[in-house]
Amino acid sequence: MADEGIRVQSEMKDGAVIVAPEGDVDLSRSPVLRTSLKQALTAKPARLVIDLGLVDYMDSSGVATLVEALQIARKGGTKMVLCGMKDRVRSIFEIARLDTVFTIAASREAAMAV
């Protein structure tokens, strides 16, 4: 029904793939993010940066999508880094006790450096 799209911008930079979803990542939207991440990971890039700076809200379906990507990344030798999280988004990672499982950087620049 209706819009289940979500804008997900992807770009390549210095051998890293940067994926930046926008808006709310909830059950109606996480499938699109999942497709973008899987696509970004097929080429087994050295680094995958997921910039969450434009994500205002995330529920556990979004978190599950990121956990799945992390597992694929690890298998493929890709370093996956999350960055730009707003407090509200960060708190769901803390509640899920996943804030230490993911590599989390403050900015895109920091995410390229860790």
Added chain:
Amino acid sequence: MADEGIRVQSEMKDGAVIVAPEGDVDLSRSPVLRTSLKQALTAKPARLVIDLGLVDYMDSSGVATLVEALQIARKGGTKMVLCGMKDRVRSIFEIARLDTVFTIAASREAAMAV
């Protein structure tokens, strides 16, 4: 029922009273703004600046409150100026064709000068 409060900050500056409501000014909250404005107008100050910079939403009950204040201001010889309106708030003044009835300034500074 529950919170019908609204933060309304008032201060005096260079003979003007500045009133700055915060949040949503709707039917549940406009009565509080009304009280603040009436109070500000009793002293018949030379100027009343209403800074709407922290107002995210206003409905016609808020607009009615401002129209009432304008009428009292005019009778008392007070120059009333609105400032800091966000686009969303400004549009209700346009829809109500009141954007030319009120004196509207961009900033507090501009409102002190017009």
Added chain:
Amino acid sequence: MPIQFVEYRMTHPLTPTPPHAAAATRAPDLTLQMVSDPVYLSGAREMVSAVSRRLGFSEEACGQIALAVDEALCNVIRHGYDKRRDGPIWLSVWPEYGDNGQSGVKGIRIVVEDEARQVDPSQIKSRNLDEIRPGGLGVHIIREVMDEVTFEKRDRVGMRLTLVKHKKKDGGCCSAGGA
């Protein structure tokens, strides 16, 4: 503290049997039943605004739809229920599809119903806007921002207001867009 669960209708006269919400041949996707307390206006507005956004309306249009709904609810509370805070109001929402049903969401239909005073729809009208006075703006605002506005008496009790807004031809979409 332990709230006892029993059937509504036995305990609360406000809750009708069957639901009084807008009864169309197609049931609404959402119906918010609320008491006529102004404290809940923001909840109704934010719900309608978020749904409109997800249906593909522009940010500006979402704000207008929320404003129209707010004004409609204010009028029910003030004129219909004379500011009583415990009257029931139903706000129902339907996405509107294109003629063939294939071309996606074309607009939104919102119906506001109450069990309040019945008035002749012809009496519900905007004042002359040239005269500057507090109030008298709600109906004008609703008509200005929505594409279809119809006031009706409901069958036995209360009023029904139907509001429709179409998406702009240019798409005007804030949150859609492929990945």
Added chain:
Amino acid sequence: MPIQFVEYRMTHPLTPTPPHAAAATRAPDLTLQMVSDPVYLSGAREMVSAVSRRLGFSEEACGQIALAVDEALCNVIRHGYDKRRDGPIWLSVWPEYGDNGQSGVKGIRIVVEDEARQVDPSQIKSRNLDEIRPGGLGVHIIREVMDEVTFEKRDRVGMRLTLVKHKKKDGGCCSAGGA
């Protein structure tokens, strides 16, 4: 285009007589009846979040309440209705008052009900969080952010989830405050 207005129950099997929403001795101030379509999650979240804010919860608490409701609805959609998009869900909201009813709003009570698969409440539990895998977080999140979480089978069909959150002692108020 001209939607014909008739009684609901004649035309729509989903709409029950009487409302299936949480039936407590005190009727809810708000009940949102929605179809089990994920596109409407944001509408439900924003409604609950705006109401919580107006009841005096902190910005952080409002976000948590919205998240818990979202997770509860997701579980109904995925596990209860197996991703069917047309099942009914009722989301009812009550402000919770202090013991004497005089001391203002102390918390919020939210009840989510459905007509979906019934499961033994003891089967609804969080997985071990040490094991890192996609999914299995919803119930944990709900229990973490809410003060009271109770799953029950409804009388004949469907499940009922009751969620309560109290305001923090320090007030933690984002939008109240006298003028």
